[in-house]
Amino acid sequence: MINRSQLFQALAERLQESRAVAMLGARQVGKTTLARSYASANNCAYFDLEDPQSLESLAQPMTSLNALLSQGRTVVIDEIQRRADLFPVLRTLIDRYERSAQFLLLGSASPLLQQQSSESLAGRLSLVSMGGLALAEVMEDGQALQAQAAELWLRGGFPRAVLASNPRAAMRWLRDYLSLVIERDLPLLGLNVAAPVMQRFWRLLAHYHGQTWNAAEPARSLGLSEPTVRRYLDFMTGLQLVRQLPPWHENLGKRQVKAPKIYIRDSGLLHYLWGIADSDALWQHPKSGASWEGFAMEQVMHVAQPDEAYFWATHAGAELDLLMFKQGLRVGVEFKRVDAPRMTASMHIALQDLKLDALYVVYPGELRYTIRPASGTSTGVAVEAIPLTDLAHVRANWS
Ligand SMILES: Nc1ncnc2c1ncn2[C@@H]1O[C@H](COP(=O)(O)OP(=O)(O)O)[C@@H](O)[C@H]1O
Ligand SMILES: [Mg+2]
Structure with a gap:
């Protein structure tokens, strides 16, 4: 257990x-x-x-x-x-x-x-x-091990997938899980849709994972109306299988993105849909970065429990992966799968335009460090790099 x-x-x-x-x-x-x-x-x-x-x-x-x-x-x-x-x-x-x-x-x-x-x-x-197992739950001495993090990322957080004897067995379990949800649960919960249509809808969700979702395109490729596709999406969001991250909009005189971003919340389910069954395939997959970002986002949300969460993007190219509101504070989070994150132009703009109280860069490394100190900057806000396996610090600033 x-x-x-x-x-x-x-x-x-x-x-x-x-x-x-x-x-x-x-x-x-x-x-x-x-x-x-x-x-x-x-x-x-x-x-x-x-x-x-x-x-x-x-x-x-x-x-x-x-x-x-x-x-x-x-x-x-x-x-x-x-x-x-x-x-x-x-x-x-x-x-x-x-x-x-x-x-x-x-x-x-x-x-x-x-x-x-x-x-x-x-x-x-x-x-x-209640969600599946989070990284914060499998930690030892307050810190998760890199190997545990990699395994949880690959398999996702359903206990049965986590405990399966190997990743292939986990993927088989996830395949059966999705079939059961589609064929048995959705109709019981009031969504009556032919199973093959739902299977295709899920593949489309996997395709759009981590991207903005304009209902028009998915609707066209499924041959359904936009309101129908939106209803399916809202239903899966209600079931807590999908996360819709709404766009934040500020009165800046800049054009900002207005469609939500979508994520399949369980990374194992996403990997099953992408046909990935081991760590090598995951690292080599062209969308590996989008999967890592979604996984990291779920872990941050689990630890931070924000009152509200958004993403932000301007048409000129500035963006922030996650904007959280809690207790009146505005906290920005960027997800960077690099060895040593540094300041980017986009971070400078987000700090200025959104008047952030804190900005964290979550990355897969081992050390917490200050990317930019608060002193001597126009916003007076420090930017810190936080290892995915040491997220407790993100919560510490609120409690
Ligand atoms: N903490 C845990 N440790 C190990 N296995 C677990 C744990 N929680 C749930 N499971 C296993 O996961 C499966 C689903 O758990 P269950 O409690 O029935 O989920 P739910 O009620 O949310 O559908 C069961 O096979 C259960 O034994
Ligand atoms: Mg139950």
């Missing part, structure tokens, strides 16, 4: 603060495993709505759940998207008892579920999203 103690801790804290918590995430990221360990450590009642016996014991939900809550127990309900009709019952019970940690709900993060839960449980539910 891979120890996910940070997540466990975060979940426990969240439950202590809220009457109800919903932990949402893509299938197979490890939600059930984490919730079961929480449940057994805290004597919770556990219902799995894909299990007929659990369903039966919730035939009279108000009575049975009330009995458990009145004993002071926390109730875990897994695969909640199967019984959205339970939400009104949950709402009544949540309002009846004032204590925290009444319910932990788990499910696939479909747009439909988010809508239903926010309508029925408005203001009562604290949402936690």
Whole structure:
């Protein structure tokens, strides 16, 4: 078992603060495993709505759940998207008892579920999203090893892909995973599209990974309308399988890019779609850099947990890979897969135009160093190179 103690801790804290918590995430990221360990450590009642016996014991939900809550127990309900009709019952019970940690709900993060839960449980539910394994979770002594980082990049973060006996087995698992999502989950979650069309849509996503997405071109190549393609993209984003990074726009009198950038969040899934099954092939692949950037971006987002995130680009060629807002601060991040990053013209422009409070350059090396000190510069902001395997510093500046 891979120890996910940070997540466990975060979940426990969240439950202590809220009457109800919903932990949402893509299938197979490890939600059930984490919730079961929480449940057994805290004597919770556990219902799995894909299990007929659990369903039966919730035939009279108000009575049975009330009995458990009145004993002071926390109730875990897994695969909640199967019984959205339970939400009104949950709402009544949540309002009846004032204590925290009444319910932990788990499910696939479909747009439909988010809508239903926010309508029925408005203001009562604290949402936690869960992804696959992050680099910060496989670290030893606060730092990840280069070899671990390379392996996680190749295979992605689904525990089953991480634990597969070799990378080829991981890729086979990812192939089956995607088929299952397309053929079984999407229809259950309300997206009814022929499987071959969805397979082609995913290949297109892989093609555009790390690039701006103008719906027109993908729509044309799939023979679908633009709104349809946009709906598919939003759906995959809701499932947390895809990240859409919106463009930041500033009143500068400069023309700026207005389409979102898209990323397949799990690097293993991306590599499967690209037909890559080992490290050599990954390094030699012409889009290797785009994959590394996406992987690094997910790791930064995991560590930094920003309030908002964007990219920025002008038509004149200046750009910033990631612009994060948190606690009123503006932090820029550039991803550079080079041995020793230096200042670039684009960084100077981003610092000036966007009035950044900090600028980090994340790179695959081993040392943290100052690229440009704060003193004696017009913006008074230091630029630092941060190893991908030592991202803790990005968070340290906020906490
Ligand atoms: N921390 C972990 N260490 C090892 N294997 C894990 C871990 N978390 C999940 N898994 C494995 O990954 C698979 C998916 O986990 P599961 O908890 O069922 O995910 P979900 O509920 O999100 O679909 C299972 O085979 C499980 O055993
Ligand atoms: Mg599960």
